[in-house]
Amino acid sequence: MSGIGPPEPGEGTRARDDRQPEAASPAGRGHPSPAAWYARHRRIVIALAAAAVLLGGGGYLYATRPQQPPPHPPRGPAQAPYPAQVVDVTYLDARTPPPGAPPRSFGFAVLMSVASGPPVTVTRVGQPYAGLALTTEPPAPLRIRAHTARKITITMHVTECEKAPRDAGLPFLDVTLRNTRAIQTQSFIPGPRYAQDLSHALEVACSNRTR
Template sequence: MSGIGPPEPGEGTRAWDDRQPEAAFPAGRTRALLAARYARHRRIAFALAAAAVLSGGGGYLYATRPQQPPPHPPHRPAQAPYPAQVVDVTYLDARRPPAGAPPRSFSFTVLVSVASGPPVTVIRVGQPYAGLALTTNPPTPFRTRANSARKITITMHVTDCEKAPRDAGLPFLDVTLRNTRAIQTQSFIPGARYAQDLSHALEVACSNRSR
C-alpha cells in the first residue's frame, strides 16, 4: 500500500471516539486518568507559552506596558553669530586732521555698530591703496558691545602721490573683527559720499592746494 495518511474507513465502518466514558473505568482508575489528562494539559499549556515568548509572542505584553517618556536632549547654548554678520560701518563725514598730523593728511569719521551677540573687537582698520597710511582714534584694537555703536575717526596720510589714486571710484575699508565665534576680515563700502570726499582729499593733498 502506498500513499500518505491513514487508510479511509471501509463501507459499513464508523469512527470510534477513543474517549471512553468514565463509567467504563473503575473509580480509582478514573481519578488517575483525570489527573494524567490534567498534567498533560498543563505541560502542553506551558510549552505553548514558552514557545510564544521565544518567538516574540511576549512582545504584546511589552507593547501594552506604559512607555517611558524619552529623555530630554541636553541643553546647548545658542552659538554666537559671526562678527561680520552683526557689524556695520557707516560713513558720517569728513573732518580736519588732528593737530600734529603729518602734511598731506585728512580725516573722516565712521560709525561702527554691533547689532547683537557678544561684544566685537575691531582688531585692525585698513584701506586698499598703496601710497596711503591709516590710523584710527581710538586706536585699534577697541571693543564694542551689542546694541551700541562707536564713532571712529580715520586719519589717512599720503606717503606717495604717484601710488595714491587720483579718483577713488569705489573705495572700501578692510576691517578685521573678532568675537567669541571667529576672527574675520570684512570689506565695507562706506558709499558714494565717502568716495567723493576721499577723491577730493587726495586731489588736495597731492596738488599742494589748500581746501
C-alpha cells in the first residue's frame, strides 16, 4: 500500500498522545521527559530566577550608586610645606653691639617670619666669611609659629681681618630651619642696606678709624 502518513511506532516504543497532560501518565513507566521535569519543577526554577534577578539587580544598583568621596586625610608631616618655603628674613638696621662683646664687634637686627604651616625652629644662623664669628639674641634654637615674626639681633666680631672681606658686595646669612616636614639650610640675602652696613662695619673694625 502506498501513500504518505505518520510512521508506525517501532517495536518497543510507545506512541505519545500530546493531548494527554504529562501529569496523567502512570507513575513508574520510565524517566519523565525534560518537558515533564520542567513542568513539575518550574516553581523552583521561577523562584531561583527571581532570586537571581533580585541579587543581580541589587548588585547593579550598588555598583552604579554614586560613591561618597573619601574623607580628606589629615595633614601630616608629608603634606606640610618645606620650612624654607614659608620663612622670610627682613633686614631692619645696624645695632650697637651688646655690653661685653669682643673687640671689633658690630650688630644688626633682622626680622624672621613664618607665613604658614607648622611652627619652624631656627636651629642655627651663620655667615660665609672665615674671618668673622656670629652670635644671636635670642640664641638658637628658637621657635617661630605660623603668621608670627621674631626680631633677632645678630652680633658679629672680626677674628682675622686678613680673612674678612673688605667690601661685602652681596653678603648673605645661612639659616638652618626645621619643621615637621624637613630640615633645611637656606641662604638669605638681607638686601643692599645690609651689604652697605656690613661693609662699613668691617672697614671700621679693621682700621684705626672710629665710627
